[in-house]
Amino acid sequence: MKKLEGKVALITGAAVGLGEGISTVYANYGAKLIMVDLDPNVEKTAERLRKEYNAEIITVVANVAHKEEMIAAVKKGIEAFGEINVACCNAGVCRLAPFEEFTDEMRDFHIDVNIKGVWNTCQAVIPEMLKEGKGSIVIASSVTGDIVADAGEAAYAMTKAALVGLTKCLAVEYANRNIRVNCSQLGYARTPMVEKMAVESNPEDPESAIQSIAVGVPMKRLAKPTEVGELFAFLGSDESSYLTGSQVVIDGGSTLPETMSIGTN
Ligand SMILES: NC(=O)c1ccc[n+]([C@@H]2O[C@H](COP(=O)([O-])OP(=O)(O)OC[C@H]3O[C@@H](n4cnc5c(N)ncnc54)[C@H](O)[C@@H]3O)[C@@H](O)[C@H]2O)c1
Structure with a gap:
């Protein structure tokens, strides 16, 4: 039996990048997928996965920043597959600018997609998970914000760090109802x-x-997007059944060096 056989997973930001990598690994492990993206090209990515893995997939064009669109996406998923067991809250945006030049619009764009988008996705899927009495949510945070940051990333760092707080609160709030919530902290x-x-x-x-x-x-x-997909698959699967509220760093060691000059290599 494959790692995710029998699971239905909703993945946001699934058209390209990490969302495509996560969807590829989930399809390979036998999950049924609800691939959500703003970009209609999500259907092309799904078509490739249907062909390569014989996967059962529906796609939904939706903006995670709009709660009603996420509720509609979940409804379509339930109509197609009857349940949702895993939600990969992956969609996110990043724009760089010096802090003094950061407009309020650009700040709010990050808040709307990165924070409210995950909030909306969780509020849309959790009622379905409660009906089933189980679920796993994996949130794409980052090493940026909570652990490290580079100049120009103020809005991105702020919003990605916020997701650690959301992960921990939801993890504790739903632990006794069998819904686990973890986040990934990817380097690059x-x-x-x-x-x-x-x-x-x-x-x-x-x-x-x-x-x-x-x-x-x-x-x-x-990292390769599928390497991140493997972590999302582990966190979404029953293999991680005792993990909740965890922040899993996946960064090839990028946050480890103490200096760039001391050491033997
Ligand atoms: N790539 C990295 O190195 C890295 C590092 C740490 C964290 N992350 C996080 O991983 C996630 C994915 O990153 P990526 O590099 O694949 O990004 P990407 O920009 O390459 O792809 C993002 C996907 O999300 C979709 N999307 C964007 N806004 C959306 C919205 N409002 N509603 C629905 N879909 C939307 C886009 O259309 C696109 O398909 C993000 O949350 C990002 O912050 C990425």
Whole structure:
């Protein structure tokens, strides 16, 4: 029996990047999927996964920042599969700007998608999980905000750190009702988001910005989206049945070095 066979998972931000990686791993492990994204191309990603893994998938074009759209997405998922056991709250945005130049609109954009988007997804799925008497929620936080930060990331860092608080509160609130809530704290994976950040950091040579990230990681590379998908699969599956409220760092060791100059290598 495959790790996620018999599970129905709703994954937000599923069209590209980590959401595509998570969806790929979930399809490979036998889950039925509700792939949600703002971008209608989510259907193309789903079509690839149906062909490659013979997976049962529906797609929903929805904005996580709008609660009514997430409630409608969950309704479609229930109509298709009868239950939702796992929610991967992955959709998120990141824009860089010096703090003095950060507009209120750009700040609110991060709050709306990164914080309210996860809040809305959880409020939409939890009633269904309560009906089934079980569930697992995996929230995409980040090492950024809670552990480290770079200049220009004020809105992103603030919102990703907030998700740690949400994870812990929901974990304790639903622990006795068999719904587990954990979050991932990823360093860097190469996705459209990171490629956009590289352009904002070094418009003349974005590739060098990406290569410089790898140099600072003890494992000397960025994560592959499917490596992050494996963590989401573990947290979504019964293998992690005693984990709740955890913050799992997945960063190739990037937050470990104490200095860039002391040591034997
Ligand atoms: N890539 C990294 O290195 C990294 C590191 C730490 C955390 N994360 C987190 O992982 C998540 C995914 O990141 P990514 O790099 O794959 O991003 P990405 O920008 O490459 O892809 C994000 C996907 O989410 C969708 N999306 C964006 N806003 C949405 C909305 N309002 N409603 C529905 N869908 C929406 C986009 O259309 C896209 O398909 C984010 O929450 C991000 O903060 C990423």
